[in-house]
Amino acid sequence: DAKTTQPNxxxxxxxxxxxLPCNHSTIxxxxxxxxxxxxxxxxxxxxxxxxxxxxxxxxxxxxxxxDRKSSTLILHRATLRDAAVYYCILRALSGNTxxxxxxxxxxxxxx
Amino acid sequence: xxxxxxxxxFQVLKTGQSMTLQCAQDMNHNSMxxxxxxxxxxxxxIYYSASxxxxxxxxxxxxxxxxxxxxxxxSLRLESAAPSQTSVYFCASSEYREGDYGYxxxxxxxxxxx
Numbered sequence: 371d372a373k374t375t376q377p378n379x380x381x382x383x384x385x386x387x388x389x390l391p392c393n394h395s396t397i398x399x400x401x402x403x404x405x406x407x408x409x410x411x412x413x414x415x416x417x418x419x420x421x422x423x424x425x426x427x428x429x430x431x432x433x434x435x436x437d438r439k440s441s442t443l444i445l446h447r448a449t450l451r452d453a454a455v456y457y458c459i460l461r462a463l464s465g466n467t468x469x470x471x472x473x474x475x476x477x478x479x480x481x
Numbered sequence: 482x483x484x485x486x487x488x489x490x491f492q493v494l495k496t497g498q499s500m501t502l503q504c505a506q507d508m509n510h511n512s513m514x515x516x517x518x519x520x521x522x523x524x525x526x527i528y529y530s531a532s533x534x535x536x537x538x539x540x541x542x543x544x545x546x547x548x549x550x551x552x553x554x555x556s557l558r559l560e561s562a563a564p565s566q567t568s569v570y571f572c573a574s575s576e577y578r579e580g581d582y583g584y585x586x587x588x589x590x591x592x593x594x595x
Contacts, residue, residue, distance in 0.1 A: 413586030
């Protein structure tokens with residue numbers, strides 16, 4: 371699986387936008403970019419995924435660089451509940467290869 | 482909306498004891514997974530089942546066995562527990578949507594082996 375690189379931690383003020391970066395310079399053309407987050411003492415939860423185009427849903431937006439070597443998860447207005455570890459994961463489109471988690475980015479939100 | 486249900490939520494075992502972690506999903510998903518998470522680490526895959534009747538090893542299968550009992554249930558068994566198996570265990574299931582698979586996780590089983 372292609373690897374991803376994320377900052378260990380980030381901090382944000384409440385009600386401000388948050389941009390969580392992810393580098394994946396060895397991404398292949400058929401790798402999907404997934405984002406999951408894990409709130410304290412809970413299992414991971416799906417946030418968003420995309421292939422080439424930017425994606426929006428009720429939780430977040432995913433901005434994918436034109437060369438696909440990086441992506442950014444955007445939380446439009448951080449709340450205290452968004453404090454979590456965010457994982458950026460690449461998954462090969464072929465077959466049902468399980469998700470491989472790295473260490474992610476720990477996001478702290480300050481009131 | 483139960484999603485993925487794991488039992489028990491907490492367990493303390495003595496070294497050498499055996500136990501089975503239960504997982505059930507009510508979303509009619511084909512694929513199910515077992516991960517473990519050690520403190521400060523990401524999740525590591527133990528075993529997975531792409532469909533009913535099949536199971537495959539993940540990154541850290543040693544010391545574990547699994548059973549895909551039916552489409553809903555996927556259990557993880559520790560035959561002889563060791564302190565190194567102290568961890569939080571997460572079960573997940575997945576469905577194909579919008580071009581790729583989306584996972585739903587349970588809330589975890591916190592296992593301590595003394």
